[in-house]
Amino acid sequence: MPDSQNEKLSLLIDDELDARQSLELLESLENDENLQRRLHRYQLISQTIKSEPVSVAGSDFVQRVHQQLQKEPVYFLPQYRKNADLARKAAWALAASVLLATVWFANQRDLSMLPLASVGVIAQTGLGQPGDAGLDHARFKAYLQAHDNALYANTAPIVQPYARVVGYRQQ
Amino acid sequence: MNKSIGDILTLSNRFPAFTVILCLLFFPVNDINAEAFDTTTAMQWLEKMQQAMKASSYQGTVAFMKNNSLETMKYSHHLLDGAEEERLISLNSPMREVTRHAGEVSCIYKESNEKVVNHHPIDHSLIFSLPDNLANIAAHYQFDLDGQEAIAMRMAQLLRIKPHDDLRYSRAIWIDKQHFLPLKIEVYGSKGEVLEQVVFTDIDIDVSKPDAPRIAEDGNTRVKHIHSSRAEPLENASFVLANWPSGFQPVFFIRNSIHDSEQAIDHLMLTDGLSSISVYLEASGANALKGLHSLGAVNSYSRIVANKQVTVLGEVPAKTVESVAAGVSLR
Numbered sequence: 001m002p003d004s005q006n007e008k009l010s011l012l013i014d015d016e017l018d019a020r021q022s023l024e025l026l027e028s029l030e031n032d033e034n035l036q037r038r039l040h041r042y043q044l045i046s047q048t049i050k051s052e053p054v055s056v057a058g059s060d061f062v063q064r065v066h067q068q069l070q071k072e073p074v075y076f077l078p079q080y081r082k083n084a085d086l087a088r089k090a091a092w093a094l095a096a097s098v099l100l101a102t103v104w105f106a107n108q109r110d111l112s113m114l115p116l117a118s119v120g121v122i123a124q125t126g127l128g129q130p131g132d133a134g135l136d137h138a139r140f141k142a143y144l145q146a147h148d149n150a151l152y153a154n155t156a157p158i159v160q161p162y163a164r165v166v167g168y169r170q171q
Numbered sequence: 172m173n174k175s176i177g178d179i180l181t182l183s184n185r186f187p188a189f190t191v192i193l194c195l196l197f198f199p200v201n202d203i204n205a206e207a208f209d210t211t212t213a214m215q216w217l218e219k220m221q222q223a224m225k226a227s228s229y230q231g232t233v234a235f236m237k238n239n240s241l242e243t244m245k246y247s248h249h250l251l252d253g254a255e256e257e258r259l260i261s262l263n264s265p266m267r268e269v270t271r272h273a274g275e276v277s278c279i280y281k282e283s284n285e286k287v288v289n290h291h292p293i294d295h296s297l298i299f300s301l302p303d304n305l306a307n308i309a310a311h312y313q314f315d316l317d318g319q320e321a322i323a324m325r326m327a328q329l330l331r332i333k334p335h336d337d338l339r340y341s342r343a344i345w346i347d348k349q350h351f352l353p354l355k356i357e358v359y360g361s362k363g364e365v366l367e368q369v370v371f372t373d374i375d376i377d378v379s380k381p382d383a384p385r386i387a388e389d390g391n392t393r394v395k396h397i398h399s400s401r402a403e404p405l406e407n408a409s410f411v412l413a414n415w416p417s418g419f420q421p422v423f424f425i426r427n428s429i430h431d432s433e434q435a436i437d438h439l440m441l442t443d444g445l446s447s448i449s450v451y452l453e454a455s456g457a458n459a460l461k462g463l464h465s466l467g468a469v470n471s472y473s474r475i476v477a478n479k480q481v482t483v484l485g486e487v488p489a490k491t492v493e494s495v496a497a498g499v500s501l502r
Contacts, residue, residue: 045370146429147449
């Protein structure tokens, strides 16, 4: 699935997608079960992150929205300047995202050049940054990895979920 | 209608017993029945959950949250030829897949085309597990049922695990009412803040065959094998602990190098069955860690003892690692 479609789903949930793109996306949703399931999941994740009470839309949510939109009257009005501003902001946001992604990906490439480590090490990502804070973080991680490895490799009745080890990233 | 209500009120005033009968009929009876028939204790819920996690076939999407960051992973658990196979696949870069099959755990790291295989048998879930003998932790934690909520569109029993002191974390588990699988787990800090959260955002149960995507290996995949470290007797440790939280017991000691250097470091591990603490002792150097450091639920505290650096790290509150570190002295 194209990333742009995922991004649009996210924007739709956050109510930041413009009307034209919303309609296009809703039309796509109407015929795409995978997309509908993804929208469902994004809603749940979004609500969980925001610590909001989870209220899940029914599976016919998209159809009902679509039907409602069909009933709405259409007004041919001049285009608002606001939309142009929004598009320009979106373009800047996209450019910034690409830049961030490029920097982040470069860091990941550096990581991949490291020699093999333990399951815990390989499952974790990110490295210490230059400077004292980076060194401290690298040492903290070394202790944490030793702790996790000992936990899994040497003690049977320990209970730490492996997901925690897998999930650790640089702070 | 008004007349009927008026009649009832009149009857109630004249005959108090009538009021009592009305109350018994309408108000608390349902609640009493629910309590009377739902006698499953918190411990029984956990035991059923442990059994279900081993015996059920299920898959879904797990969101893992800590430090305000989110990681989503595809998860599946199946029985293949009588052996458990469990898999976690990261949905976002860096792409990685962790598999536990018949006790062996391996991790494939797609971007660097590497694979690590841990040959030490691991019989616990990748996402959540408890000690086999729950009675061992019952002395230090309280288990309470706390209502029901919907998680991933399934009704779940909320179960809270609270420590008897403030030296370890509280936890909450949402257990599927129908299949007894854990749908959500939270770890709480001392102020009740959520430190970590694992939650199924969707889950399919009783699936016959896993259909989650897999990371393909090729002939160029570099493989590293891990075998158990050889533990040494606890008496070999060059330090002693004056105090640690009740219920924690030393379970493992090793002298090994853990940084890039070859320097040997003493490593002692303690656990109470639900949380664990590591104590490290090494020569003090220029880059020694100092004071308190935190990462999600994990805290560490470092101090210098007679030219040696002591670091205590664990998934316990900061005051616990500080307290343990304060009690470390050289033999």
